[in-house]
Amino acid sequence: MELRKMLITGASRGIGRALACKLADCGEYRLVLHAASQASLAVTESMLPQGCQYDVMVCDFTDQVATHQFIKDLKSRHPDVYGIISNAGINRDKPLIYQPTEDIDDLLNVNLRVPVLLAKMAMKVFSKRSEGVFIAMASCVAETGNAFQAVYAATKAANNALCKSLAREAGVMQPGCNTRFVSVSPGFIETDMTGQLANDTKAKYLQQIPSGRFGTAEDVAAAIKFLLSDEASYINGTEFKINGGLV
Numbered sequence: 180m181e182l183r184k185m186l187i188t189g190a191s192r193g194i195g196r197a198l199a200c201k202l203a204d205c206g207e208y209r210l211v212l213h214a215a216s217q218a219s220l221a222v223t224e225s226m227l228p229q230g231c232q233y234d235v236m237v238c239d240f241t242d243q244v245a246t247h248q249f250i251k252d253l254k255s256r257h258p259d260v261y262g263i264i265s266n267a268g269i270n271r272d273k274p275l276i277y278q279p280t281e282d283i284d285d286l287l288n289v290n291l292r293v294p295v296l297l298a299k300m301a302m303k304v305f306s307k308r309s310e311g312v313f314i315a316m317a318s319c320v321a322e323t324g325n326a327f328q329a330v331y332a333a334t335k336a337a338n339n340a341l342c343k344s345l346a347r348e349a350g351v352m353q354p355g356c357n358t359r360f361v362s363v364s365p366g367f368i369e370t371d372m373t374g375q376l377a378n379d380t381k382a383k384y385l386q387q388i389p390s391g392r393f394g395t396a397e398d399v400a401a402a403i404k405f406l407l408s409d410e411a412s413y414i415n416g417t418e419f420k421i422n423g424g425l426v
């Protein structure tokens with residue numbers, strides 16, 4: 180059986196690491212794991228089953244020059260990629276009036292510019308192969324908005340719009356092509372990103388979750404694994420929510 184190649188950005192922690200482990204466990208995929216630094220991927224690598232085939236690529240996405248080189252390397256090393264999971268993300272929560280321009284630029288670079296560049300590569304590579312799945316990481320706050328996350332929420336809403344648009348674009352440019360563009364919107368997931376929040380803020384969120392618990396990285400990884408599979412072949416150009424009912 181030919182292993183399908185999957186790129187996961189931000190595979191060193193949280194949702195990305197859980198997804199890498201889940202995909203590695205089923206033995207159907209060859210992985211390309213990305214993180215901001217080589218060292219941060221060590222834990223993920225140690226958790227992969229023996230014999231798992233993977234490559235590692237490192238890039239700090241706040242650096243546009245390094246990102247340009249990363250995309251170039253990705254195209255030459257992995258032109259046969261089947262799935263691109265654009266997962267790496269940052270939050271930098273602050274009232275907008277106090278947010279330094281550097282923070283705003285970092286949010287736009289990591290959470291939006293990079294997903295757009297990866298999606299552009301996906302459009303080219305997938306159309307050549309007539310197949311492929313692109314997953315962009317959005318968030319529940321894309322729909323609701325959130326105080327102190329204005330730029331973050333805006334970048335996440337843009338990821339939803341990106342996938343909806345590209346699914347339609349692929350349908351026009353290559354009708355019947357087996358390519359899909361789906362955004363994933365997690366609710367409150369326990370990772371480093373939410374670990375920074377104050378306990379009373381967490382308690383307020385918990386009250387709003389009908390399922391009565393925070394999500395885990397594995398909850399999101401399981402949903403993405405499904406979205407990457409042929410069983411999800413009719414899920415395209417839409418936002419997939421994993422939030423325990425959080426509204």
Ligand SMILES: NC(=O)c1ccc[n+]([C@@H]2O[C@H](COP(=O)([O-])OP(=O)(O)OC[C@H]3O[C@@H](n4cnc5c(N)ncnc54)[C@H](OP(=O)(O)O)[C@@H]3O)[C@@H](O)[C@H]2O)c1
Nearest residue numbers: 189191192193194214215216219240267268318368370372
């Ligand atoms: N957790 C939630 O509740 C939640 C909810 C909605 C959406 N999301 C989204 O889900 C995705 C994953 O979130 P998470 O909670 O798993 O986050 P996380 O635990 O903080 O992990 C973030 C990942 O992104 C990478 N990353 C961070 N800054 C980077 C940079 N400058 N350049 C390249 N890579 C960078 C990190 O790599 P290093 O380890 O090398 O820094 C790490 O692998 C994000 O897009 C996030 O916005 C999360």
